[in-house]
Amino acid sequence: MITANFKDLIDAELARHWDVSMENVTPPLMQRALSSVIKDLLSQKRQHYMKKFQDTCEKQVYYLCMEFLVGKSLRNNLFNLEIEEQISKLLHEEYQIDLADLYEIERDPGLGNGGLGRLAACFLDSLATQNYPVTGFSIKYEFGLFKQKLIDGWQTELPDDWLTTSYVWLSPRFQDRCIVRFDGAVHEEWTSEGLTIRLDNPTEIEAVPYDMMISGYSSDAVSLLRLWEAHSLNRFDMNLFSQGEYIRAMSEDSMAEAITKVLYPSDNHVEGKELRLKQQYFLVSSTAQGIVSTHYNRYKTLDNFSDKTAIHINDTHPALVIPELLRIFMDEYRYSWDRAWDLVTQTVSYTNHTVLPEALERFQENIIQSRLPRIYMIIQEINRRFIDSIIAQDLGDASRANRMSIFSNNKINMANLCIVGSYSVNGVAGLHTEILKKTIFKDFYDCSPKKFLNVTNGITHRRWLNQANPLLANLLDDLIGPDYRIHSQELSGLLQFKNDDGVLAALDHIKLENKKRLAEYIQKTNCISINVDSIFDIQAKRLHEYKRQLLNALRIISLIIDIQEGSAGEMFPETFIFAAKAAPGYFRAKEIIQLIYTLSGYVNGDDQLSKYINVVFLENYSVSLAEIIMPAGELSEQISLAGKEASGTGNMKFMLNGAITIGTYDGANVEMIRQVGEDNFFLFGLKDYEVENLWCQGYNSIQYLQNCPRLHRVIDFLNTGISGRSFESISKYLLGDSRGGDPYMCFADFESYFNAHEKASSIYCTDKKKWNQMSLSNIAAAGYFSSDRTVKGYSDKIWNIKPFTLKD
Template sequence: MKFNITQKEIENHISGVLTSYFGVKPEDASKAQIYRATCMVIRDLLTSERVNFKKKCRAQNAKQVYYMSMEFLLGRSLRNHLFNMGIIDEATKAVESFGVKMDEIYAFEPDAGLGNGGLGRLAAAYMDSLTSCDYAANGFCILYDYGIFKQVIVDGWQLEQPDDWLKMGDVWLNPRPEETYQVKFGGVVEQNWQDGKLSVTQRDCTVVNAVPYDMNVSGYDTSAVNRLRLWKSQAPQDFDMDMFSKGEYIKASAAKAMAESINKVLYPADDHIEGKSLRLKQQYFFVSASIQSILRRHLKFNPSLDNLADRVAIHINDTHPTLCIPELMRLLLDEYGYGWDQAWDITTHVISYTNHTVMAEALEKWPQSLFQSLLPRIYQIVQEINQRFCGELWAYYPNNWDVVNRNAILANGQVKMANLCLATSHTINGVSALHSDILKNDVFADYYRMHPEKFTNVTNGITHRRWVAQANPRLASLLNDLIGDCWLKDADKLQDLQKYMGDRHVLDRLADIKLQNKQDLAKYILEHNGVEVDPSSIFDVQVKRLHEYKRQLLNALNILDLYLQIKENPNIDIHPRTFIFGAKAASAYYMAKQIIRFICALGDLVNNDPDVKGRLKVVFLENYRVSLAEIIMPAAEVSEQISLAGKEASGTGNMKFMINGALTIGTLDGANVEIHSEVGDGNIFLFGMLANEVEDLWRRGYNPSHYYQTNPRIKRLIDMLRQGVNNISFGEIADSLTTGRGGQPDSYMVLADFDSYSAAQRRVNDTYLDKETWNRMSLVNIAKAGFFAADRAVEEYATRIWNLQKVRH
């Protein structure tokens, strides 16, 4: 539904805000003031529409889903809202009537510092699609002051700086201080039985206030407006006057500093106990406030919590929000007087869980001592859940202590959050077909045998409207010309493009669009990196979180090999190739930072060697984020999805590249399996071992030194790492691949897959020389991308997991 507002009305609203809020006439307003005024007008329009949507939800007794996620990677909001509302043209003309360009206004907005990678982007995509599909949905997260960090590359090293996004991004926030809740940490739990009822109090604890700030979530072509609620931590008392009067000036504000540390940054470094403590505080803080608000809202419109599962679905997005399970139990038991069995019945019918990883370190575990001291009452409840769960395990696996210990929530001095999710959730899903199979047959195999009915798969999806209609308007215009705009509401309609596979005119238009997008990205690279790249070269892109399992190192080693081939044979026939990287490494992840440094050194070497003659360029784009991805994705021609098979749960970057016409080079891992199924063998470049072959090699005993000793190309690369790339030695990377430096060498089998990957890259080079074939493959990928729309994914969640009904308008 297009918002019913004219250009003149928008102008008048902006003028009114400039006058009443900023005290300036429109002709005297700065561009920053016009940006803020424009955002405030759009925010208020959405807020008004949200009031109407809430009335419809209440009138229809609509069941609500509450999506709990530690991150929501929203990107920028202004253009997204205008597009969803159908008023980009009206708003653009209104803004430009004040003498500024709309692109200048868009550029003022920072990416919201609320997320980091695929997990957060998925959460944002699902909120967008749930709203577009007319479901009642609420997201919950923390209002991080400085996001994860702003990445700056200095001499190849990643430096982390605060991402002060709220300076201009706060304009979208609606404070709701009247709905503040208290969250308690530490202290002593006292239990008293009186008249057959248990009374629980927590004394001598630290209290932190959770203050909500709401962001509107718009949907495409709908009057539905949902909400993302962000919690800000505050001390109940900012300033201790008594302490200050005694000269204890720092201590006078200590409570404020401690409380506000909770919402300073996303994923603080946890390689020390203080970091672990802060992360645990963050997780409990946001779920406690969220569950309290959910129950209060339910009781506002229902006589009791008995029917909570009929009106509420609470979804855990990976293990970070797991504490909502014992917190819901605590509130039902301690605050609302339910007995254990009834509270457990409510909880297990409300909670569902998405697993996003098979990586052991990402299946969160907390030291029991820390957990017990910080969350004493929650620990007691987890103990009881664990005792009952272990009884169930023992009954199914009698006398099998190994299975019980492996699946227990409390074991070996740890609290295992994934096991708590298994014990409680009514539904557990993976995020790709392969990933879900690995969960059932490996990671959670013991529990799957007990409760196979709980497990399902929902393959991830992307906001196709954002990644094509907004990020790639040239491609969107072509699609509209060929098949109409029906694909915006129904991504499956993209399959209608298949009838143009033999149309040379369409293929030429597609190639021209890609070239223009590459020229846009080349301009960005020149402005930000000072590197001139050739838009006619192959744009080969790997942008994603930096982790060893994603194997950016494999990509970089192949580039180094190509470089050495050129040095040996300056006349070698290689089509010019521009390799583009973008990635943030976790602040405490040393090896990931070393890989970034290696890529940057490789770029300095390759880009400045006259022998290369422009045939290779290597660019690392700093501070990768959604708004930068919106420039990169439309320009990419090769999508690097090269994780070790069995390690990537799904991936969503692969889908964004695909729908923009890039061709995937990848292993059969994560959603690559389903991409391959959609496009067929001839429209993807596969390489490497399969997941079962990886496991078989581990069982036989993987010895990466064998490749170093028997493969001259690999030996040359490893030796060069030690000797130095651009006069910088990367001996630690070389050792990690061959000797392991005390651990398993080459734990992600870079050397085992190297030859296969290199051969696949040669196929990419050879195929690209036949432009018509390449463009046809590109069109096939676009046509087959509809399955990977987030709209499809949320419909599966809504019908198969949450049991939601659409809100009627």
């Protein structure tokens, strides 16, 4: 625990920066002052730790990801530093301010989208907790992904001005800025020192780093997240301005700063594709320059670079770090190709996060050739040498080499580049890794089987249990002690209370209180009154066809029809809660959002329907909203088409908070079933191999429609329209055209899904004790899915690093 006179520190901060005395301080000023104090303490702690660590000359990890969905920082840091109660008491007694009000003021940093970014944030927390030295790298997006607003049910993207409150956690490091170069022409010249390569007339962008401290729980280490911001070197043309050309005078600066305006700009046009490429290269070039420069200044050589450095690329977005490192080693430090290649391929490791072919990034050759001419030359040479080696192995057979080529159909395959340039490739769940090895990366696996391994994802259980669900955390502390905060497997001790009626009743009461909290939020934001005694059935995740929010909606429509026809029977009340963002250019996903929104209005405006079901779509899904949603969930929808979800981490958060999963045999669901047992999981649907067999046989959604009267009525309902709005386009999508319909097999899994729900509802309404026992079993089994276990797997199996504590 940090010991400090926090009152003096806060008062000094208020006086120095805002000229405010303690008598006049407002909650917004206190939020900034307290955050500044905690940030400074974490910076000092990080500096002290890293100074001691660097004396050991041990290896350090650098983690590159386009997004880090860190969530709000104040509560997380106070909890991890074990000073939350101390600060809460101080604020109440000395300033008459409630700490909870400060938590509300802070906005979620707009640095991520979904599971990929939240996983990266969990890793930084867990690595610090276990005293591993690590630095994360990403971009300081000025407006984040976007702020989601539904206008008549249609998703509209607004700027997310998260920096208004979260800027306080960032520290600019102007001394570490560097130059990133685009465009230009490559000039080769032989000199007495050999071949010299330079880039003539490039567009130069200044990269300015901002540092954010990520605390660990009860640890010596503090992780660092470095975020890069883009600026033009020629920010202002005074000549043009003097002539009245005001817009042109600032245009170069605006073009440069566009690189760090938003996360994932829409790429359904050439300009968007180029901007995405610029973002990715801007991240990796500034990061690689910083890493190499720091290493060289410390060791005066790069010969030991791979011994002291592990660079991890999370998904394909940072793939260009491979050719960028080669460029730096060869063009700036005069290393030969072979030596530079050895250093890179012994340093870089890669995590794959998708099996969807459309999600494996590919850039048009001409875009990379034009915007990054030197990098393009290097990728060409990487591929030439790699293909030659594969052909040599296959004794001249070029077929495998063609499939493994980085270049294909005038595009550059970034996943293939990652695999070729990395010493390790891992999937994020057991099934996912097996699919990678057997299908999309089979040729690579056959050539280098030892390169492929699995590290199943995890979540920071301290945030998603202790902070998000304090009622449950307090109960666990009383029942099994607090050691589970560090050793998550200790949660299994809860199983000894599986038949304790008092404990089961306590769990049931805690769930009800969390449902009330979510219901109050829904009343406040959506003006919908929901029945807290109903089953809270929740699907909160990124909106994508393969995640099948549409399958959930089809069942809701079927229930609506049953109620209207008087065949609902003894239906137990159920509340369906959705939260999701769709990519800005993803029309189908937006259409599904509009369908759910329209169903919500239709159901909640009908007294007959709303007695049995409620439907809610929550806008602007974020980490802080998830912290309200997850503890309230009773039925967790993890219903992706088998073989499509790499892992999932929302499933783990719901499980940790006692929700029971209804899901397919997909992603991390497979390992969840292994941990908790199928009796404590509502499993439905095709297995991944059955999906593949069905596609090979020729999947026809119309055949399923003809054999299922429920589906027939659902399609008729869509075609008739809901509240005057037709969803015939979704019907056509499901029924297909000449290319086939229902690409994610909602129809094939519908009856199995419906039956699994019937089983869940029956247990909930007739045997609540059994339900609570299932809930308890899920909490007890969730310890395996801690990101503490995950990062230890990366550290031991991939990065080859050891924890370092100051006691050492």
